[in-house]
Amino acid sequence: MRYAHEVGKVRAAEQALMARLPEGTLMRRAAAGLASACARLLPHVYGARVVLLVGGGDNGGDALYAGARLARRGAAVEAVLASAKAHPGGLAELRAAGGRVVNDAERALDTADLVIDGLTGIGGAGGLREPYAALARRTAHVEGVVVACDVPSGVDAGSGRVDGAAVRADFTVTFGTYKPGLLIDPGAAHCGVIELVDIGLGRDLPDPDVVSPWPEDLGVPRPEPESDKYRRGVVGVLAGSERFTGAAVLSVGGAVHGGAGMVRFASAARPVELIRQRWPEAVTTVIDPRPSALERIGRVQAWVVGPGLGTDRGAETLIEAVLRTKLPVLVDADGLTVLSRRRDLLYREAPTVLTPHAGELARLLGGGVTREEIEARRLEFVRRAATELAATVLLKGSTTLIAEEDRPVRVNPTGTPWLATAGTGDVLSGLAGALLAAGMSAIDAATAGAYLHGLAARIAAGDPIDPAPGLEAPISAYDVVTALPAAFRTLA
Numbered sequence: 480m481r482y483a484h485e486v487g488k489v490r491a492a493e494q495a496l497m498a499r500l501p502e503g504t505l506m507r508r509a510a511a512g513l514a515s516a517c518a519r520l521l522p523h524v525y526g527a528r529v530v531l532l533v534g535g536g537d538n539g540g541d542a543l544y545a546g547a548r549l550a551r552r553g554a555a556v557e558a559v560l561a562s563a564k565a566h567p568g569g570l571a572e573l574r575a576a577g578g579r580v581v582n583d584a585e586r587a588l589d590t591a592d593l594v595i596d597g598l599t600g601i602g603g604a605g606g607l608r609e610p611y612a613a614l615a616r617r618t619a620h621v622e623g624v625v626v627a628c629d630v631p632s633g634v635d636a637g638s639g640r641v642d643g644a645a646v647r648a649d650f651t652v653t654f655g656t657y658k659p660g661l662l663i664d665p666g667a668a669h670c671g672v673i674e675l676v677d678i679g680l681g682r683d684l685p686d687p688d689v690v691s692p693w694p695e696d697l698g699v700p701r702p703e704p705e706s707d708k709y710r711r712g713v714v715g716v717l718a719g720s721e722r723f724t725g726a727a728v729l730s731v732g733g734a735v736h737g738g739a740g741m742v743r744f745a746s747a748a749r750p751v752e753l754i755r756q757r758w759p760e761a762v763t764t765v766i767d768p769r770p771s772a773l774e775r776i777g778r779v780q781a782w783v784v785g786p787g788l789g790t791d792r793g794a795e796t797l798i799e800a801v802l803r804t805k806l807p808v809l810v811d812a813d814g815l816t817v818l819s820r821r822r823d824l825l826y827r828e829a830p831t832v833l834t835p836h837a838g839e840l841a842r843l844l845g846g847g848v849t850r851e852e853i854e855a856r857r858l859e860f861v862r863r864a865a866t867e868l869a870a871t872v873l874l875k876g877s878t879t880l881i882a883e884e885d886r887p888v889r890v891n892p893t894g895t896p897w898l899a900t901a902g903t904g905d906v907l908s909g910l911a912g913a914l915l916a917a918g919m920s921a922i923d924a925a926t927a928g929a930y931l932h933g934l935a936a937r938i939a940a941g942d943p944i945d946p947a948p949g950l951e952a953p954i955s956a957y958d959v960v961t962a963l964p965a966a967f968r969t970l971a
């Protein structure tokens with residue numbers, strides 16, 4: 480896992496450690512890490528043109544000390560000061576090493592091989608003011624490599640929020656621990672490649688607030704030689720209606736390719752007929768929306784309910800029946816709309832996974848919360864939703880977040896903008912439901928489901944190893960289903 484801590488906790492850990500170390504030690508460690516990362520990015524340090532963008536806080540201090548180190552190795556280092564308060568010790572060290580302060584930012588940036596963005600770090604608050612904002616914007620036209628010190632300036636370190644101008648870095652060298660804003664969009668998209676420099680915070684850091692899994696953290700079960708279809712998990716899918724049939728096909732597709740030992744599908748006559756044709760491996764039952772409907776379907780280990788189900792009384796009856804069982808349930812799409820008027824159904828003993836996008840979550844939370852507010856403050860709202868709705872909440876978006884009360888929020892590292900297309904959410908519901916039925920915990924099934932879904936989309940859209948922008952192609956939700964086996968194979 481990659482671990483991230485809220486800014487207040489980073490500061491507390493830094494203070495605890497600083498109290499035991501000679502003054503300035505931490506900044507020197509940070510600057511040494513930053514300078515050596517920059518040196519690796521340059522073909523030659525000697526003779527390279529390096530420009531420092533320096534704000535009035537310690538982030539600027541780090542940049543100045545790193546610049547001094549590069550100057551001592553023969554780089555031509557120029558500093559552009561955005562504030563009259565630039566770190567005095569750092570400035571003195573840069574000058575002593577042969578670096579200089581310049582006023583003509585345009586000229587310096589035009590010819591830079593490498594730019595260190597030291598405008599703001601964890602102390603940045605709100606949208607960037609001038610002249611910081613103009614300098615941040617100007618970095619978009621730099622031909623050299625842009626390296627952000629700790630956090631790309633203009634990105635809110637705690638949340639990833641970007642309010643106006645922000646640096647888009649090729650590399651971000653961050654200190655001590657990741658910050659949530661480096662892992663969550665739009666901030667994440669401003670970081671480029673992130674390198675974590677250990678400055679010794681280790682034992683002073685508490686449990687993380689946000690984590691992002693590596694493939695080896697996912698714990699997706701593999702069938703044992705003696706596994707039969709029941710042991711691998713039977714997932715029940717209640718989806719589709721006479722009017723909406725496509726969502727059912729996609730959800731069952733996600734479940735079939737999600738490793739379920741068996742998929743039981745129950746719905747109205749038309750979607751059942753379609754599933755029989757498209758997914759003959761599913762066991763189907765035509766049901767009426769009655770409280771006793773589940774009895775006819777047979778035994779399952781987890782339920783998926785909602786995609787294409789409609790939002791009428793019949794859909795509500797089925798959702799109520801499923802949520803009254805003692806089995807894990809994943810509710811998606813129309814199921815979420817029904818739940819927004821029946822939140823009473825959520826307070827149950829067995830695990831519930833909700834998979835809303837921001838609009839659906841706004842409806843579920845109620846109280847005047849808007850989609851725009853959720854999109855701007857996704858971390859805060861996913862946490863709040865997990866607590867208020869007593870469920871595992873997977874909030875879809877350009878970075879999918881997964882929250883459960885009293886646990887670090889998980890950030891999904893896979894995905895592609897091409898995933899924002901109709902029907903992909905239905906695939907995720909079946910996939911995560913199959914993982915629930917296989918015995919994974921709610922948060923692990925949601926995390927692994929989001930990971931595999933995002934990776935399958937990348938595989939379908941283009942090159943999964945080097946997804947260079949421009950080389951990817953549009954995908955359909957069905958392409959995501961088809962690419963799921965390739966996504967699973969990467970976990971082997």
Ligand SMILES: NC(=O)C1=CN([C@@H]2O[C@H](COP(=O)(O)OP(=O)(O)OC[C@H]3O[C@@H](n4cnc5c(N)ncnc54)[C@H](OP(=O)(O)O)[C@@H]3O)[C@@H](O)[C@H]2O)[C@@H](O)CC1
Nearest residue numbers: 493506535536537538599600601602603604606607608629
């Ligand atoms: N603590 C440690 O031990 C260690 C800390 N380390 C480093 O320190 C960094 C944190 O330093 P920090 O606390 O000084 O804050 P920082 O990020 O430089 O920002 C403050 C400056 O930005 C300015 N500013 C803020 N918002 C603005 C806006 N919207 N628009 C424009 N300006 C704005 C603000 O201006 P002011 O409000 O004062 O006018 C002030 O000048 C951290 O990220 C890491 O790099 C490492 O060396 C490891 C050890």
Ligand SMILES: [K+]
Nearest residue numbers: 596599630632
């Ligand atoms: K910065």
